[in-house]
Amino acid sequence: MLELIFPPAFILILGAFLIGPIRAPLRPLIVLGTPLLTLYAIWQMGDGIQLTAQFLNYEIQLIESSPLRRLFATIFAIMAFVGGLFAFRQAKWWELAAAQAYAAGAIGVSFAGDLITMFLFWELMAIFSTVVVWCGGTEGARKAGIRYAIMHLVGGVLLKIGIEGVMVHTGSIEIQPIPLTNIDGWLILIGVLINAAAPPLSAWLADAYPESSPSGSVFLSAFTTKTAVLALILLFPGQQILIWIGLYMIFYGIIYALLENDMRRILAYSIVNQVGFMVCGIGIGTEMAINGASAHAFAHIIYKALLLMSAGSVLYMTGRRKCSELGGLYHSMPLTALCGIIGALAISAFPFTSGFISKSMISQSAADQHLMMVWLLLLAASAGVFLHAGIKFPWFVFFQKDSGLRPKDPPWNMRAAMVLLAAACILLGIFPEWLYRLLPYPVDYVPYTASHLLTQLQLLLFSGLAFFALLPLMRRTLTISLDFDWVYRRLILSLMNRLICLLSCLNTALRNASNRVFSIIWTYIGRHHGPEGMLARTWPTGSVVTWVVVLLTVFLLFSIY
Amino acid sequence: MNNRDSAQNGVQKSWLYRPENHKKLWWGFGLILAATVVVQLFVPVHGHFGFDGWFGFSAAFGFLSCALMVVFAKLLGYLLKRPDNYYDDDA
Numbered sequence: 001m002l003e004l005i006f007p008p009a010f011i012l013i014l015g016a017f018l019i020g021p022i023r024a025p026l027r028p029l030i031v032l033g034t035p036l037l038t039l040y041a042i043w044q045m046g047d048g049i050q051l052t053a054q055f056l057n058y059e060i061q062l063i064e065s066s067p068l069r070r071l072f073a074t075i076f077a078i079m080a081f082v083g084g085l086f087a088f089r090q091a092k093w094w095e096l097a098a099a100q101a102y103a104a105g106a107i108g109v110s111f112a113g114d115l116i117t118m119f120l121f122w123e124l125m126a127i128f129s130t131v132v133v134w135c136g137g138t139e140g141a142r143k144a145g146i147r148y149a150i151m152h153l154v155g156g157v158l159l160k161i162g163i164e165g166v167m168v169h170t171g172s173i174e175i176q177p178i179p180l181t182n183i184d185g186w187l188i189l190i191g192v193l194i195n196a197a198a199p200p201l202s203a204w205l206a207d208a209y210p211e212s213s214p215s216g217s218v219f220l221s222a223f224t225t226k227t228a229v230l231a232l233i234l235l236f237p238g239q240q241i242l243i244w245i246g247l248y249m250i251f252y253g254i255i256y257a258l259l260e261n262d263m264r265r266i267l268a269y270s271i272v273n274q275v276g277f278m279v280c281g282i283g284i285g286t287e288m289a290i291n292g293a294s295a296h297a298f299a300h301i302i303y304k305a306l307l308l309m310s311a312g313s314v315l316y317m318t319g320r321r322k323c324s325e326l327g328g329l330y331h332s333m334p335l336t337a338l339c340g341i342i343g344a345l346a347i348s349a350f351p352f353t354s355g356f357i358s359k360s361m362i363s364q365s366a367a368d369q370h371l372m373m374v375w376l377l378l379l380a381a382s383a384g385v386f387l388h389a390g391i392k393f394p395w396f397v398f399f400q401k402d403s404g405l406r407p408k409d410p411p412w413n414m415r416a417a418m419v420l421l422a423a424a425c426i427l428l429g430i431f432p433e434w435l436y437r438l439l440p441y442p443v444d445y446v447p448y449t450a451s452h453l454l455t456q457l458q459l460l461l462f463s464g465l466a467f468f469a470l471l472p473l474m475r476r477t478l479t480i481s482l483d484f485d486w487v488y489r490r491l492i493l494s495l496m497n498r499l500i501c502l503l504s505c506l507n508t509a510l511r512n513a514s515n516r517v518f519s520i521i522w523t524y525i526g527r528h529h530g531p532e533g534m535l536a537r538t539w540p541t542g543s544v545v546t547w548v549v550v551l552l553t554v555f556l557l558f559s560i561y
Numbered sequence: 562m563n564n565r566d567s568a569q570n571g572v573q574k575s576w577l578y579r580p581e582n583h584k585k586l587w588w589g590f591g592l593i594l595a596a597t598v599v600v601q602l603f604v605p606v607h608g609h610f611g612f613d614g615w616f617g618f619s620a621a622f623g624f625l626s627c628a629l630m631v632v633f634a635k636l637l638g639y640l641l642k643r644p645d646n647y648y649d650d651d652a
Contacts, residue, residue, distance in 0.1 A: 251630075258634035259642065322645075331575055367609035377608065377621075380626035387627050451606045452650055457597045458619035465594060466627035473635050479642040489648060 007051060007063050007111065008041040008073065009121065012080065012104035016128075019097040025110030028101055031088045031096050035081035038107065049113050058173055060099035063112025067292060068440035070302055072230045073110040074299045076103055079222040079305060086417035091317065095135035099219040102128040103158045106223035109307055110230060114173040114541045115163045115188075118231070122159065126152040129224055132216045133208045140232075141211040149484070151194065159191025178235050188359060189236060195280060196228035197272045198245050199252060203485035205272060206256065210264040210321065214312030217264055221271055221308050229278045229297050238285025243374060246280025249273065250381040257388035258474065259481045261323050261399050262312045267304065270347065270389040273381070274300045279363040280378065284369060287441040292361030295435055299354035299428060303346035306421040307393065310340030314397055319409035324476040328402035335409045337398040339418040346425040348390030348460055354428035356456065357435065358449045364445060382456075383463040390460070391467045396476065594620075 015034030019027055080103035101184055105128060108121030126149070126173040133145040165184030179345045197205040209220050236242060253273025257266045274296070281293035314329060315321050330337040342353070349355035359382065366375040388450060409415055428435050436443040439469045467474075529536045575581055599618050606616030 091625060202581055255634045255637060258631065259638050263647065328578070330577075378629075379622060381629050383623040384630050387630065399577065401633065442606075450604045454597065454600060454604050454612075455606055455619040458601075459618070459623035461594055461597055462620040463627040465590070466624050468590075470631045473631055476585040478643065478645050479638075480647060481638070481641040481646045482643060558587050 003297065006041070007108070008038045008045075009104040009111070011038045011041060012107065016097045016100035018357065019100065024093075027096070028088050031100070032081060032127055034100065035077050035084060035103070037079040038080070039074065042070060042077060042107075045070075045335060048474050049075070052113075055116060057118060060117045060173070062117055063111045064113030064175075065111060066440070067228070067438065068233065069110045071294055071298060071440070072226065073107045073440045074438070075301050076106045076110065076223060076226075079103070079219070079301055082119040082417050082420055083215065083218045083222065083305065083382075085420070086218055086312070086414050089411060089413050091213060091215045094136060095132060095213060095538060096141075098128045098131035098135065102132055102223055103217060106227045109227045112175065114175060115166065116173055119156075119160060119163055122227070123156050125224060125227065126156055129220060132219055133212050136212045137218050138211065144208045144211040146152060147489075148204050151204040155191045155194030155201075157191075158194070160189050162187030162189075162191055164486060171494075175234050176345060177237060180241075188415055189239075192228050192231045192235065196232065196275055197225055197249070198279065199248050200484045202252065202272050203251065203483040205259075206265050206483070207441075209268040209271075210262050211300035216303050217268075217308045219266075221304045225271060225275045226297050228302055229275060229282070229293065232279065232282045233290060237290060239283060242279050242283030243371075244283070245442040246278070246283055247374065247377050247381075247450045249276030249279060250377075251384070252276075253390045254381065254384040254485070256481055257392070259479075262321050262474050263314070263323055263326065263393060264308065264321060266323075266393055267307050267311060267373060267389065270307075270385070271387060273388070274304065274347065276396065277359060277362055277378070277381070279527070280374070281365065282550040284362070284365050284371070284374070286365050286369060288361055288368060289365035290443065291439045291441050291443055291445075292358065292365055293360035295361060296355075298435060298438075299346070299358040299425075302421050302424050302428070306339060306343035306418060306425060307347065307389070309414065309418045309421065310336050310343060310554055311393070311397070313410040313418070314407070316410055316414070318405050322476075323396035323400075324478060326397045326403055327400035328398070330398040332406045333398070333409050335415055336418065337394065339422045339535055340398060341394050342422040342425055344390045344394050346429070348386035349456065350390075350460060351448075351453050351456060352426065352429040354425045354435070355485060356429055357432035358442060360447055360452065361458075379459065383459050386460045386463045387467055390496070391464055392474070432508060437527065440536050452461055464543045487502075488500075 010359035015030050018030050022030060041186070045063065045065045047065050049061050050065060052059050052061050054060075080100060081102075083099060084096065087099070091099075102125055105121045105123075105125030108124065109118055112118035112121055117449055130145050130149040130152070133148050134141055136144075162184050163173075165187065166178065167183075169182070169184060178188060180186055180189065194201050205225070209217050212220055232242065249272050251273075253269045253271070253276060257269035257273065260266045260269060277302075278293040281289040281296065314326065314333065318326070318329075320326055346355045348357045363378045363382070366378055390407060425510050432447055436445075497557065528535055577586075598620050601616055602626075606614045608618070612618065
């Protein structure tokens, strides 16, 4: 009964503590062993509340399990393992430790039975994901990490105020659907949405993730946004507003990825795009839609990690990250290219990949609810995913022009991690029931019909035609694209500079004015009391004696009369 | 379209980069595209809303929506693109 007294998240936290002090040769054992142990613990737990504790006079539920929670915890533990495999020989030990603590936060949120526990693990994620960003080791990573931390701490504060509001107003800290009837609900929603990279505060993701190390971005892509998706499913299922937020995220991701030159930033924008599909599904809120969002989160974590591993391998072997400096690598890095292409096909929902069996459930749920506009936009978005991630990423990195670079495939552990995930993408595509069995609701959906296969192939292949036909419009430029972060990185900064300038001008003016006034007063005083002043003049003794005589005479005269 | 890069040290370029093969690639791609549309004559497509079952609807919709997104991104790029060292002097 080890599992009952020992929450799965604590296994990873213990691992994170051990990675540093333990002898280096034993480190891989911890890095790879603890996620597997965690996975075992996750699957040993029954449903319902498993462990409670006392915290600040509240009874908190450290572990509440359900199929939905188990699904997310499972994929988080798998990612901690495969990410560890990808990273353990190249990354610094403190990055590995931070990544395990980060994964622990994600798994802790998955099983949190109440809002307090959720918040504590939520902040654990915020702290250690910042450390993972910092492990990029560059000046850019340091600055991006600080911006990332500020954004998540702000989100955390909003979330905390919201949670306290709910506690005060309802007296309950249960995790259950929260109505958006007062400010509490809205604050919690905003706090969660910041972690989901929803507009307008979505720039942190594309800002920070590409600055991390080759392995860091793999960890970062998996946990933060997907725990936010889980929190949205648990707290705000069927909130209509999420449909439109999700659609905005979808198209924001596509457009910004089309403009982008940094290969990992393309993939970062595409995370926002994919999370948009999930958020939209949660907004639709039917059993099919929630199943779709959950399945898509599971599938997405796998293929996005695969894509980032492929990009990370290219970065690790070449030291370059810009599409304009890459190209033609398929020849010397065949395995990396193949795995990248499989990930790209999966994210595009190509038939017989994991994306095909998960994303289509969200579209289907929109059609079932007769949301024609939403369905059409999702369809256009599916085409757009192939455009910005499915073709653009592999084309510009592995094909395009010959950059003259001849890097080899990366070391064995990185290759092994990629092969594992590539296999998972294809196996889930061929055997969808493996994933469907784990979903929160019974699945009444058949992905492989002739009609669905045909329309999907038409859609994707003609998107491909559009890509190659319009390739001249997508010439890579050495640019970034302004986003909302411009407001806090430039606008507020320049306003503050202007304010400081204004204040210093005011200061100078006041100083000058006061100097003038003081100098006038000074001259006046000086005239009377200065060395030459009338009142400060030294008088001769004779005249004083004369005046004393006059005074005494006057006094004498007064006393006589 | 990338045939301007010269071969490295006289080594022959790989098949994909030889200009004479570009035409073959486009023909192959075109045939696959045509096939996916023609097959619809034999496989009935069940639309959810009626119009989406039209002949070649997905193909046309995919192409047009992508073209629209590319053009929109291009136009937005004029407004939003900055040199990639734009933020480098951040404090």
